[in-house]
Amino acid sequence: MKNLKGAKMNLSFHIDFDGRCEEAFHFYAEYLDAKIGLIVKIADSPLASTTPENWQSKILHGNIHIQGIDIAGADVQPDSYVKPQGFSLLLGLQSEAQVKSVFNQLSCGGKVILPPQNTFWSPCYAIVIDRFNVPWKLNCAT
Numbered sequence: 001m002k003n004l005k006g007a008k009m010n011l012s013f014h015i016d017f018d019g020r021c022e023e024a025f026h027f028y029a030e031y032l033d034a035k036i037g038l039i040v041k042i043a044d045s046p047l048a049s050t051t052p053e054n055w056q057s058k059i060l061h062g063n064i065h066i067q068g069i070d071i072a073g074a075d076v077q078p079d080s081y082v083k084p085q086g087f088s089l090l091l092g093l094q095s096e097a098q099v100k101s102v103f104n105q106l107s108c109g110g111k112v113i114l115p116p117q118n119t120f121w122s123p124c125y126a127i128v129i130d131r132f133n134v135p136w137k138l139n140c141a142t
Contacts, residue, residue, distance in 0.1 A: 012063075012070040013089070017132060018081045021059040021073045024132040031105040032091075034066040042075075067091070083133045092141040096124035099138045106130045106138075 017024055028034045042048055043056035058075035065071075071089075076082075093099050100116050109131030116126040116138070124140035 010070070012072060014072040014074070015084060015134060016076040016081060017059070017073055018078070018083075019055075019058055019075045020132055021062055021075045024130075024134070025062055025064045025073065027130075027132070028064055028066060031102065032066050034064050037063040037065060037070075084135060088127070088135040088137045090137045090139060092139050094141065096140050099124040099126055099140045103128055103138055106136055 022039065025034075025036050025039070029036050039062040040060045041056070042051050042058050042060045045060045047060060048056060055075075055077065059073065061072065061074055063070055063072045091102065093102060096116070103116050103126045107128045107130075111129040113127035113129065113135075114125070116124050119125045122140050123142055124138075126138045127136070128138070129135045
């Protein structure tokens with residue numbers, strides 16, 4: 001394997017959604033001041049002819065820019081969808097009020113793992129899985 005030292009590249013995340021990728025991206029755009037980029041629907045791709053009619057409006061590939069990080073996403077058919085696990089998106093915020101505000105939005109319809117609280121490393125830290133099954137850790141970076 002060739003060493004890639006000095007090679008130009010970028011790293012981003014890709015998240016599979018349960019058919020609600022577009023809804024999730026619009027939610028993140030509204031509440032996290034994110035910018036939606038490219039959105040390709042299945043109907044607009046070569047996969048349209050082999051995909052059920054009720055799945056044509058789903059996202060084949062999309063990306064969103066959240067606070068300096070690019071995240072890609074796609075809808076996965078129900079028989080192939082697996083909830084994200086083994087990672088969390090860590091969002092550093094500048095104040096306790098911001099952590100609590102973002103937590104309140106992300107926890108609506110989601111699952112609270114750890115409500116906002118003081119920890120030995122942060123005056124306000126929280127963990128939540130949003131209604132799109134995406135795990136978040138919110139940290140007040142003072």
